[in-house]
Amino acid sequence: MLLRFKKRYLALLLSMAVIAAASYPVGRMMRAAAGDDSPTFAIVMYHQIASSKSKLGKFTLSDSQLEADLIYLKEHGYETITMAQLIDYTKGAGGLPEKPVMLTFDDGYESFYGYVYPLLQKYNMRAVLSVVGEFVDRYTQKPDHNLRYSCLNWDQVREMRESGLVEIQNHTYDMHSTGKTGRQGCAIKKGESETAYKQAFLEDVGKMQEKLKTELGAPADTFTYPFGALCKQSTSLIKELGFQAALTCREEPVTAAPYGDWMYRLGRYNRPSGKTSEAFFRKVLP
Numbered sequence: 001m002l003l004r005f006k007k008r009y010l011a012l013l014l015s016m017a018v019i020a021a022a023s024y025p026v027g028r029m030m031r032a033a034a035g036d037d038s039p040t041f042a043i044v045m046y047h048q049i050a051s052s053k054s055k056l057g058k059f060t061l062s063d064s065q066l067e068a069d070l071i072y073l074k075e076h077g078y079e080t081i082t083m084a085q086l087i088d089y090t091k092g093a094g095g096l097p098e099k100p101v102m103l104t105f106d107d108g109y110e111s112f113y114g115y116v117y118p119l120l121q122k123y124n125m126r127a128v129l130s131v132v133g134e135f136v137d138r139y140t141q142k143p144d145h146n147l148r149y150s151c152l153n154w155d156q157v158r159e160m161r162e163s164g165l166v167e168i169q170n171h172t173y174d175m176h177s178t179g180k181t182g183r184q185g186c187a188i189k190k191g192e193s194e195t196a197y198k199q200a201f202l203e204d205v206g207k208m209q210e211k212l213k214t215e216l217g218a219p220a221d222t223f224t225y226p227f228g229a230l231c232k233q234s235t236s237l238i239k240e241l242g243f244q245a246a247l248t249c250r251e252e253p254v255t256a257a258p259y260g261d262w263m264y265r266l267g268r269y270n271r272p273s274g275k276t277s278e279a280f281f282r283k284v285l286p
Helices: 002-023 026-034 063-075 083-090 110-123 133-141 154-163 194-216 234-240 277-284
Strands: 043-046 048-050 060-062 100-107 127-131 166-170 222-224 245-247
Touching: 048 063, 048 110, 060 063, 063 110, 063 277, 083 166, 083 245, 110 127, 110 154, 127 133, 127 154, 127 222, 133 154, 133 194, 154 166, 154 194, 166 194, 194 234
Parallel strands: 043 100, 048 060, 100 127, 127 166, 166 222, 222 245
Antiparallel strands: none
16 A cells, blocks of 8 residues: 555656646746856857858858858757847846857858858857948948948848847947047047047947837847947947947857846957867867
């Protein structure tokens, strides 16, 4: 009798566990899988993608190497996340996979549409794309489809965003330059007053937020610094515009602690040509 009672009791416990697991919210399961400690992961930074070997370099990767990167991540159990997911997680509103990784692409080259987007569809992976508004406007008004140098147009940006695989972020409207006006990216210029800098920054980055709202229905939640050039004044201006986070070019891992000012200086690892997927990811992935 006692033996039969124990067996029936154990069976009851097992069935209760199965029911609880089935009803457990997915986000909480993802968070539990990440463990009690704040997960540490890598944000990878890509720029131009090319099919010609002669174009490869520090900021240009081949389409075949990019595909090898995606295959490596898939085979090693990594799951791509977006900035929205990270922001939600740090605010206690969502979960992260056990092995997260973020793939970011800067500037808005049309090579993203030609090479990256099809690969994201093929492997069901996500990416964060930070676009420069003036670039997209220019190639929308005067189409020139050449994957060696052309930039995206708004129809392409809209299509990719609606797919759910590509998250669009703000890379300024027209502050993506290296000193042609005495300014490095969107950092304050030497000798520029804080009042003048604030006006220039808010006008440009704010214009891009309005552009994204008009074209895509919503502004960006993350600001991506051109060339990683930031200054002590920029964080407060980003907050004033409503951004929840910012991407820099500092090569360091990210630890997803509770939300705070650290979200405005997220580091990223640049992905250069000349390294295999294994050699690169073994160095940057936790």
